[in-house]
Amino acid sequence: MQPAEKQRPSVALPPQLPKPPTPPRIYRLAHLDTIVQVPGRVLRIYPAPRPVYDKLESPAWVIAKPASAEEEESFLDFTVEEKRRLVHAGAQVLRTGRALRLRPTKGPEVRLLNNPVGNEQHVAYEYVTSLPEIKQWLVSVHLYEGGYYMLVDQRNGRRTQLMAPPVISPDGRHFVCGNSDVLAHFEPSGLQLWSAEGSNLRLLWERQTEWGCTNPRWLDNKTILFEQDFFDKGDVDTRVVRLNVVP
Structure with a gap:
């Protein structure tokens, strides 16, 4: 007869390590x-x-970009907001009809003329603010689709195009x-x-x-x-x- 098999002592299994977290997709x-x-x-x-x-x-x-079609429609009509800004812009900045006029201290007047046609030739210039830290005026240029920003030097009228x-x-x-x-x-x-x-x-x-x-x-x-x-x-x-x- 075979001897009875002795019961084996229980062996504790190692604890199961948690799975490492999956980094968010952005990372x-x-x-x-x-x-x-x-x-x-x-x-x-x-x-x-x-x-x-x-x-x-x-x-x-x-200026925050419009979040809806309604906001975009009002965003395109910048004249009311520009009038408010021009009140505080000083004598060197004024609008006469379709022309935004900027007068540098040592250069000829800069005239930016709106062309409000409904095609690729459309352009409108909006006075935004004065930047005394860098001696520039900031102008927003609205095109038929999209646009850009422009700095005009307050000393000599030099223009610099910016993407934002x-x-x-x-x-x-x-x-x-x-x-x-x-x-x-x-x-x-x-x-x-x-x-x-x-x-x-x-x-x-x-x-x-x-x-x-x-x-x-x-x-x-x-x-x-x-x-x-x-x-x-x-x-x-x-x-x-x-x-x-x-x-």
Whole structure:
């Protein structure tokens, strides 16, 4: 007869380790994390906390884009808002009929004439504000589809075309322009960095991107936070990110 088999002592199984969390999809979209080929280097883009972004100042001249067809209709009729601004613009800025007139201190008057036709030749110039930190006037240029912004030098009348309203660094030495049009593509999406030192504005670098840059705000004199709009799974999503734009 075979001896009875002894009962084996119970062995405790090692605890089952929890599965590592799956990172949100946004962190797996690597093309959103860099701006490449900025002369000789790659700029890294990092996620940033929204509460920090919300506490940063946004310039009053950064006009929110219309969120609906009704808002867009009223947005196109800028004359009422412009009249209010012109009251505080001073004697160097005035409108006469279709002409927006800007008078530099050491140059000829700049006349920007509206052409209100309903086709590709349509253009309308809207006075937005004076930017004494960089000695410029800001003008919004409305085209038949889309538009852009223009700076006019208060000293000599020199014009500078921008992709979006300028947001000036705390020390006044730089400004950034960030634009987002990832759905319609009437305007370029991307980011510009300008130098505002001296008597001339200078474009340091510009990148058009497949994602959009909305409402950039300066964290310090070298770093901005902004809302990064990106097209994913048939819709536009947004996250807050941080970018060091000045070396």
